Amino acid sequence: MRHFIEELDDLQKELLAMAGLVELAVHESVKSLVERSPSRAQQVLVNEARINQMEIQIDEMATRLLATQQPMARDLRFLTAAIKINNDLERMGDLAVNIVERALSLIEQPPIHPAVDIPRMAELVERMVHESLDSFVRRDAELARNVLLSDDAVDDLRDDTYQELIRFMQAEPSAIPRAIDLLFVARNLERIADHATNIAEDVLFVIQGVDVRHHAEERR
Amino acid sequence: MRHFIEELDDLQKELLAMAGLVELAVHESVKSLVERSPSRAQQVLVNEARINQMEIQIDEMATRLLATQQPMARDLRFLTAAIKINNDLERMGDLAVNIVERALSLIEQPPIHPAVDIPRMAELVERMVHESLDSFVRRDAELARNVLLSDDAVDDLRDDTYQELIRFMQAEPSAIPRAIDLLFVARNLERIADHATNIAEDVLFVIQGVDVRHHAEERR
Numbered sequence: 001m002r003h004f005i006e007e008l009d010d011l012q013k014e015l016l017a018m019a020g021l022v023e024l025a026v027h028e029s030v031k032s033l034v035e036r037s038p039s040r041a042q043q044v045l046v047n048e049a050r051i052n053q054m055e056i057q058i059d060e061m062a063t064r065l066l067a068t069q070q071p072m073a074r075d076l077r078f079l080t081a082a083i084k085i086n087n088d089l090e091r092m093g094d095l096a097v098n099i100v101e102r103a104l105s106l107i108e109q110p111p112i113h114p115a116v117d118i119p120r121m122a123e124l125v126e127r128m129v130h131e132s133l134d135s136f137v138r139r140d141a142e143l144a145r146n147v148l149l150s151d152d153a154v155d156d157l158r159d160d161t162y163q164e165l166i167r168f169m170q171a172e173p174s175a176i177p178r179a180i181d182l183l184f185v186a187r188n189l190e191r192i193a194d195h196a197t198n199i200a201e202d203v204l205f206v207i208q209g210v211d212v213r214h215h216a217e218e219r220r
Numbered sequence: 221m222r223h224f225i226e227e228l229d230d231l232q233k234e235l236l237a238m239a240g241l242v243e244l245a246v247h248e249s250v251k252s253l254v255e256r257s258p259s260r261a262q263q264v265l266v267n268e269a270r271i272n273q274m275e276i277q278i279d280e281m282a283t284r285l286l287a288t289q290q291p292m293a294r295d296l297r298f299l300t301a302a303i304k305i306n307n308d309l310e311r312m313g314d315l316a317v318n319i320v321e322r323a324l325s326l327i328e329q330p331p332i333h334p335a336v337d338i339p340r341m342a343e344l345v346e347r348m349v350h351e352s353l354d355s356f357v358r359r360d361a362e363l364a365r366n367v368l369l370s371d372d373a374v375d376d377l378r379d380d381t382y383q384e385l386i387r388f389m390q391a392e393p394s395a396i397p398r399a400i401d402l403l404f405v406a407r408n409l410e411r412i413a414d415h416a417t418n419i420a421e422d423v424l425f426v427i428q429g430v431d432v433r434h435h436a437e438e439r440r
Contacts, residue, residue, distance in 0.1 A: 063300050067292075067299075070290065071287055087307065166400065169389065
């Protein structure tokens with residue numbers, strides 16, 4: 001039987017590999033929308049099967065270590081956080097798939113040009129995803145707290161996007177179905193940011209041993 | 221130290237108590253919308269604090285049992301399922317809060333009357349929530365499979381609702397912001413149904429020891 005510390009290390013490596021796939025999925029989903037590229041969209045759908053497999057694998061690894069190694073204190077917190085982060089990553093992958101579905105619907109129709117900045121929102125969200133995982137690898141509480149702060153900026157951008165899309169729909173009723181597709185893209189990006197926030201909260205829990213989840217909710 | 225089997229039983233009772241609160245939250249959120257009742261809405265918001273507390277408590281119970289009791293086979297599956305179900309329930313509570321936020325926004329504005337049947341969708345979703353938990357208590361695989369099937373009916377109702385709301389928005393552009401509130405109510409109900417589906421999949425995993433999650437995704 002391998003040493004516990006090596007197994008924890010393997011688990012972290014698997015989580016990071018999965019995070020890499022999820023980051024790529026988020027990035028490519030928005031690219032497929034902006035560049036109206038069905039082949040990029042297709043890539044995200046193919047990618048998702050791999051993410052789903054990894055989720056099950058990581059879940060099994062973490063649960064087995066929990067149930068057989070009697071971990072304590074920080075190792076126990078790491079393992080429970082790993083299970084949660086794994087779940088958040090898988091959901092982010094699903095949300096990227098939702099974005100791709102909206103992109104595929106939009107690609108089939110004539111383009112519309114409301115003054116909304118989805119790429120900027122996507123950029124901010126991608127940075128949050130990346131930094132949340134980075135804070136996990138480096139056990140960096142300050143970086144994790146930064147992610148929590150960025151969430152407000154994403155919410156502001158989403159509010160602007162909603163207002164602009166409503167104005168646009170009122171001016172061009174025939175474009176309403178397409179504008180609703182964009183509304184849901186913004187909503188999915190916002191939810192990806194929420195999951196990055198969850199991960200940052202889990203990182204603080206691993207480092208500090210304090211569950212900040214619902215404190216963070218009060219803060220919002 | 222208490223007997224392991226009693227502790228598992230306590231954990232299941234706590235989960236069911238939480239499920240009761242979540243069912244109530246879903247029910248009252250839609251009632252607050254239909255009856256335009258701010259006091260019912262307020263009740264859901266108060267309720268949420270309790271749901272969040274219970275989530276943390278149940279998480280700690282399940283993780284402690286996992287890490288100290290070296291559970292095997294079915295007990296191990298029960299504990300990992302409990303952690304996931306707990307998470308799904310907490311998210312359902314959040315979604316009920318989202319519905320209440322839309323209801324509070326709609327209550328402040330003149331009523332609109334698109335031909336959408338949110339109460340019927342809510343009724344179906346509430347039944348799924350109830351049956352998913354019932355299948356868990358009774359370890360009833362057939363009931364769990366029924367929940368998986370109901371999910372398609374919810375998706376159909378959501379599609380009808382979206383189409384009707386789009387027609388309505390095109391006919392009455394001034395009502396677009398309110399119609400979007402209703403669109404998100406339907407979306408939140410659909411997501412509550414997705415979480416009930418997750419719970420049913422976890423129940424099948426506890427009973428059968430087979431992870432049906434991504435098989436179910438292929439099925440959809």
